[in-house]
Amino acid sequence: MNGLGIIRGLWVTFKHFILTYIEDIRAGKKRYYTQEGILARTRSDVRGAFTIQYPEEKYPVPEEFRYIPFLVYEEGENREKNYRCTSCGICAKVCPPQCIWIVRTTDPNTGKPIPAPAEFYIDVDICMNCGLCAEYCPFDAIKMDHDYEIASYNRFADHIFNKERLGKPLSYYAQIRPQNFAREEAARKAELEAKAARKPAAT
Numbered sequence: 069m070n071g072l073g074i075i076r077g078l079w080v081t082f083k084h085f086i087l088t089y090i091e092d093i094r095a096g097k098k099r100y101y102t103q104e105g106i107l108a109r110t111r112s113d114v115r116g117a118f119t120i121q122y123p124e125e126k127y128p129v130p131e132e133f134r135y136i137p138f139l140v141y142e143e144g145e146n147r148e149k150n151y152r153c154t155s156c157g158i159c160a161k162v163c164p165p166q167c168i169w170i171v172r173t174t175d176p177n178t179g180k181p182i183p184a185p186a187e188f189y190i191d192v193d194i195c196m197n198c199g200l201c202a203e204y205c206p207f208d209a210i211k212m213d214h215d216y217e218i219a220s221y222n223r224f225a226d227h228i229f230n231k232e233r234l235g236k237p238l239s240y241y242a243q244i245r246p247q248n249f250a251r252e253e254a255a256r257k258a259e260l261e262a263k264a265a266r267k268p269a270a271t
């Protein structure tokens with residue numbers, strides 16, 4: 069029947085409208101100002117519309133949420149940052165708006181390239197959060213962050229992130245993306261075991 073889709077759509081909107089009042093009256097302030105209330109609102113069966121009282125309240129983001137990328141580093145014995153990035157340049161090549169710049173390290177004596185970034189910049193105002201850089205990086209060296217609170221008035225000083233600003237420890241990655249981290253670590257371990265099994269035994 070002509071117009072049936074419109075009527076159905078209006079019914080859904082009307083239901084949300086009514087349920088918003090019913091749920092607000094039923095749960096009272098609990099729905100808005102408690103951790104329990106925030107968590108209840110993230111469920112897929114949540115009833116009615118609601119307002120997030122940002123910045124006092126923050127909606128928890130799902131694991132696959134992606135914002136600006138960050139560079140993963142592993143901490144060495146003396147807490148030095150060992151970036152996983154090899155400055156291969158793949159992420160910069162695949163980045164659709166071309167907002168990644170990398171300067172490769174060179175050996176000061178020979179001038180030969182060293183597989184590590186001397187500089188790494190991302191213009192975060194141009195980044196479109198597509199995640200392709202993280203998708204294509206062969207070394208799991210760049211990952212998509214959950215931190216979306218980066219607003220500032222200073223476009224150039226604050227929004228061109230350098231290597232230091234982009235760097236975050238592996239433990240942070242494990243914390244925000246536990247399932248991805250566990251899957252990658254399992255794959256890494258399996259690869260190492262397969263490599264060890266292929267090695268001929270020493271005689």
Ligand code: SF4
Nearest residue numbers: 153154156157159205
């Ligand atoms: S982040 Fe990954 S893809 Fe980008 S330069 Fe570094 S190693 Fe290569």
Ligand code: SF4
Nearest residue numbers: 163195196198199201
């Ligand atoms: S998320 Fe997309 S736009 Fe942003 S730096 Fe990575 S590839 Fe470029």
